[in-house]
Amino acid sequence: MNTPALQVIDLTRSYGEGVGAVRALDGVDLGFARGTFTAVMGPSGSGKTTLLSCAAGLEPPTSGRVVVDDQDVTDQDEEHRTRLRRERIGFVFQGFHLLPYLTAEQNVGLPLRLADRRPDATRVRELLTRVGLADRAGHLPHALSGGQQQRVAIARALVTEPAVVLADEPTGALDSATAREVLGLLRSSVDDLSQTLVMVTHDPVAAAYADTVVFLVDGRVAGRMDRPTADAVAGQLAHLADLAVGGAA
Amino acid sequence: MTGLAWRSLRHRATASAATFVTVLLGTALMGSFATLAATARGPVSAADRDTLTTMGTVVGAWGALIVLSAVVSTVGITVTQREVEIGLLRTIGATPRQTGRLVRAETLLVAALASAGGAALAWLGGGVLLALLRNTGAVRESVSYSPGLAPVGTAVAVVLVSLVGSGLASRRATRGPASITPHEVRATTALLPWWRIAAAVLLLGYSATMAVVTITVTAHDDDPYSAMATCGQLGIVVALGLACLSPWLLRLLSGPVRPLLGSGAAAYLATYNSRRRARMLSGVLAPVIVLTAAGISVFMIVGTDDRTRPAGFEDDARTINLLNNVVVGMMVVFAAVVVVNTFAAVVAHRRAELHQLWLLGATPHQVEASVLAEARGVAAIGVVLGALASLAAVVPFGVARHEGVVPDGQLWLPPLVMAAAVALTLFAARSALRRAHVPRGALR
Structure with missing residues (x-):
């Protein structure tokens, strides 16, 4: 249990070639211990989303390694990376990404269906109860509010008991009250289920729900903060923004 | 509005192409038969007039029904696909009337271009049809091709029908409160x-x-x-x-x-x-x-x-x-x-x-x-x-x-x-x- 659930080693990702090349990630080393909640923060263009994409095997890194659950997945082919994504990684997206023609219950079971496994009805119900939507199991997404849709998406991310849940601005499309509910749910999945959670966000209030905040600037790790508070995170961010501007000048 | 419509069209080439091709071929099909009805009004014998009118109107009418329903359906699909965007336009202050006008302007652009091409094809197609009829002896050799304004009339009719189709669809799309919720992906x-x-x-x-x-x-x-x-x-x-x-x-x-x-x-x-x-x-x-x-x-x-x-x-x-x-x-x-x-x-x-x-x-x-x-x-x-x-x-x-x-x-x-x-x-x-x-x- 001592090895991290997710580890990236000297991770670099560049777009384009030659002088015009942009390094979205530039030698990032990070380990995410099991049962922890980490927020990844940084100004726009700092490489937060690229980090998630590479960690999830959505895009290959230019160099460096990605290790999920003790398994080096860097050089796997598309087929294996897809399997990795649906079995070892749970995703929560900013835009919810529920399939419009499946009910809440069916959306939760979808990752298992894609793996050609029949979802266990009791487990799906338990998860929906956990996110407070037991009575909405048969509803289609358009009959649910944004917050409810994101809660369904959280249940879906947990259904395979993944090694790590990656959340990309999960509260970006929600109002602040609904965002707090969703963040509370994410927090409780770490506390109650010992889930490992990595969340990209630009919101200091959201980051304050995490155990640790990692700051990225220009594709590099620019600091970390344990037991963050919203104010401390906001202060640090303002400082980093100055650094980024100073670096660019 | 026309400038916006033009840019918006280029942005969704596949959907526009679907409307374009349907209108083009639809006009060509309907128009070809319409030219026969027009030819019947020229100096031809009573029997030939009967044959040409029957072909032009009876056959043309059933063809028209197929073409028009296809046009309404295709235009409807392309408009329905834009509900998110229409919703977005409305949240930044476009009235239902303005968004309706945008959709109609877009449909008009595509349909007008396509039906103009279709009219040209109809003019050719009608000639081929008449030649076929002459060769098989259905009408006399002396019947001369006089399509008149039939291809143009058909083109105008198809454009009008396209506009009605997009009107129906955009009314559906702009009903209810402005929202960026993707209605189009809704299970309905x-x-x-x-x-x-x-x-x-x-x-x-x-x-x-x-x-x-x-x-x-x-x-x-x-x-x-x-x-x-x-x-x-x-x-x-x-x-x-x-x-x-x-x-x-x-x-x-x-x-x-x-x-x-x-x-x-x-x-x-x-x-x-x-x-x-x-x-x-x-x-x-x-x-x-x-x-x-x-x-x-x-x-x-x-x-x-x-x-x-x-x-x-x-x-x-x-x-x-x-x-x-x-x-x-x-x-x-x-x-x-x-x-x-x-x-x-x-x-x-x-x-x-x-x-x-x-x-x-x-x-x-x-x-x-x-x-x-x-x-x-x-x-x-x-x-x-x-x-x-x-x-x-x-x-x-x-x-x-x-x-x-x-x-x-x-x-x-x-x-x-x-x-x-x-x-x-x-x-x-x-x-x-x-x-x-x-x-x-x-x-x-």
């Missing part, structure tokens, strides 16, 4: 607006009446072609009636075709998508029904006629069956193009959703397989309904010509037409997937 329960039901009742009722008339009245007429005149087109008319009900039929029949979709995740997704978003795929189902029904019914009737024609009617037969073959050929080509087009528009529209499926861990193969499974379901439902619709023409004519309910020959023809329609639908799905380039590799 409101499948059949009243006008679809009314049109279906009208078309099916007409067919039932004419089938009875054929068996009880025109079957006993001295002219062996009276029966064909009353029942020849019924296969196509019933198909159009069923096409009006296609969203409802798709949802109803997606259960029974479930075994055809295969097993696994792809079949699971295809089943629920066909059932809960039947309106989207029904745009593909409708032309498959019409295509199958037109092919089977007309070819079967021509076959029955060849076997049972009384002596002394060979000249009539040549003209009439040439006409039949030309008409069915044009309609089948048109319906086939609509199938390919609509599928392309539907899949292009679902790119984002298919990308999400991939993000969630579906393999590229699963993503494609789910779309192909939907195509299989639509094809199966379409050819069965189309074959049933064709009975409305085949059975009354068979009875009238004393072959009974089952024709005496060509029983291989329906399976052949059905197989071709299935192949076409699957091809349409494959080419749509190839063209759509479902994106991979990025989180957003």
